[in-house]
Amino acid sequence: MADRSAVVIGGGITGTLTGCALLRAGWKVTLIEAQHIGAGSSSRTAAGIRQQFSTRESVLGMRYSVDFYKRWHQTMGQEGQPIEQNGYLFLVQGQQAWDAALKRVQDQQAWGLSEVQALTPDQTLERFPYVDPDEITGATWCPSDGFLRPDVVYNEGAATFRALGGTLLQGSPLIQAERVGGRLTSITTGKGAVLNADVFLDCTNAWSRRVGDILGAAHLPVQALKRYLWFIERGESMSPAELLKMPLIISPQGAYCRPENAGSLMTGWKHAAPDVSADFEYEDQDTVEPAYFHKNDADSRPFETWMALAQALPPVGEFAGISATTAGFYGTTPDHNPFLDFDPNTENLIRMVGFSGHGAMFGPFSAQVGAALAEAGGSIDHVSVLGEEAELAPFKIGRDFGAAEAMVI
Ligand SMILES: Cc1cc2nc3c(=O)[nH]c(=O)nc-3n(C[C@H](O)[C@H](O)[C@H](O)COP(=O)(O)OP(=O)(O)OC[C@H]3O[C@@H](n4cnc5c(N)ncnc54)[C@H](O)[C@@H]3O)c2cc1C
CATH class of the missing domain: 3.30.9.10 (D-Amino Acid Oxidase, subunit A, domain 2)
Incomplete structure (x- = not known):
């Protein structure tokens, strides 16, 4: 199954944990980071983690994240204590x-x-x-x-990513992309690496607007x-x-x-x-x-x-x-829920951005959704976590922003 390849763009908590989830699902994964692991919001966060949200999906998703971080030794094979x-x-x-x-x-x-x-x-x-x-x-x-120890999450996350066989390119910003019709064929980094893949994942959160422009992707309100x-x-x-x-x-x-x-x-x-x-x-x-x-x-x-x-x-x-x-x-985002979905303009690009102040806690849940989307090859309606089905409607691109998350700090 290692013939399926993915490029993850952005080496924060979202990108490192999603890279690991894809590797575990049998993908060949390259992660590119403009600066170094954790250089974005992931190293500047209050890193609170709570399950007290106002929508079922976020409560269930964060119950999954708490469980994942609590069982870090099993879920990531690492020694640190992130929560x-x-x-x-x-x-x-x-x-x-x-x-x-x-x-x-x-x-x-x-x-x-x-x-x-x-x-x-x-x-x-x-x-x-x-x-x-x-x-x-x-x-x-x-x-x-x-609350989390975010440096444990992204540093040990990157260590697991490497141990699982992932290729990590730091100091390597995305600068150019090639498309054929509605599909991305390759991207180029500032160090000149040209990377082909079946699926690309945008995990650049606050940078997503500019990264989306380089990729020729939809403009998302982030x-x-x-x-x-x-x-x-x-x-x-x-x-x-x-x-x-x-x-x-x-x-x-x-x-x-x-x-x-x-x-x-x-x-x-x-x-x-x-x-x-x-x-x-x-x-x-x-x-x-x-x-x-x-x-x-x-x-x-x-x-x-x-x-x-x-x-x-x-x-x-x-x-x-x-x-x-x-x-x-x-x-x-306008409703304070992230986008976890395929890009509407690009059939092989997954957007995982817009965490609105809760991306550190969302990390394990986001990674689970990202890997499920890549496996499905298109938009999906739910993902299985803790033996329950989490509806993905609140995280879809193109949703109605009427049902906003009320618990935002
Ligand atoms: C003050 C503050 C308090 C917060 N409090 C909380 C909290 O209590 N709980 C919580 O869960 N969250 C909190 N957050 C939000 C949380 O930090 C973010 O949602 C989370 O870190 C997002 O992680 P990420 O991996 O998606 O993005 P980031 O960590 O921002 O990673 C994106 C990465 O993309 C890279 N990048 C950008 N452009 C390119 C390019 N062209 N090519 C390659 N790479 C690129 C960046 O260098 C960056 O490393 C807080 C944030 C702040 C600022």
Whole structure:
């Protein structure tokens, strides 16, 4: 079966895990990466992983991803531990938001996420003594959620890719493509390699617009939006052990935090950002606009984020100070679901882009869908995960964007 060949474009979490899934299915695979493994959003991510979503497919898909990351030794044959299951705690304020949260918990339980719970303010305080119960109407809690060590995922993912016989070309951007009619025949890298394949997979997320243009593919609505993370030093108001045990917490306003290590809290909060998908450079990933830099004044977004978190989590307000800002791009779609489908203009091109802030957690599920699409040779309606059928309608190109994912941070 090794006569079937694939070229994966983009060496982040999506590309490396998809490359491995294809190799396991018997494909001959070459992965090309413009810079180096993990150079894109995969190394700039908060890397939260949760199953608390608002659609059945994402709940099921993320149940599969959690299971895959938990069983990394079996699924990838590697020694690292890519997942910390500290849980995810959504704090909710206001009756309308609370009614919606209760409905989501019911749906999530019906979709197989049995461990998700709704907590009253007192129950929340009992488990998480740093939460101010007067600031919330309730909380939703899933103990098997948590966060990833993304470097373990893409570095060990690349090691498995090589061990399975994949060819990895780093420093090798796609620069040109040859087509015959509606089919891609070969692509050329910046190092001059000309690669033929039966199937090509676009795993370039925030870069997909320009990569799509080079490939002659359909224009997909994937915006490249800047997102920041800020790191707050712990101080004395919380012990190292308490910080390390903290779940990923989302404040009622949408600011979020999780432990980075025993001395530092990672925080983030989305903001209105322009779409730069047409023309950003690789180094623009690290550019920090003044309003988002932690060394600027108290009106800046990092301080707003800190204060929003401190309102719900008073000990965080006593932390020592913000020590660092990092940045990267989301590749965002209108309904916040990714595209996992064949390109409508190109019969042998699969697009796996537009993860809208949840591509690290989607990695194993995306890889499963990517390999199933390649095997099928055309668009498919469902994929089997954990013995259940995940409908792929929410991830199709050309879908109606009306049914948006509600749980976006
Ligand atoms: C601040 C921030 C917080 C986030 N928080 C979370 C979170 O909590 N949970 C979560 O799941 N996700 C989160 N994300 C999103 C997540 O990081 C991404 O969805 C995920 O990393 C996407 O992985 P990817 O492999 O699809 O894309 P990327 O990691 O971006 O990889 C794409 C690769 O394509 C390469 N490339 C580009 N052009 C070319 C070309 N011409 N030829 C070859 N290669 C090319 C790039 O160099 C890059 O390495 C966050 C992102 C940011 C920025």
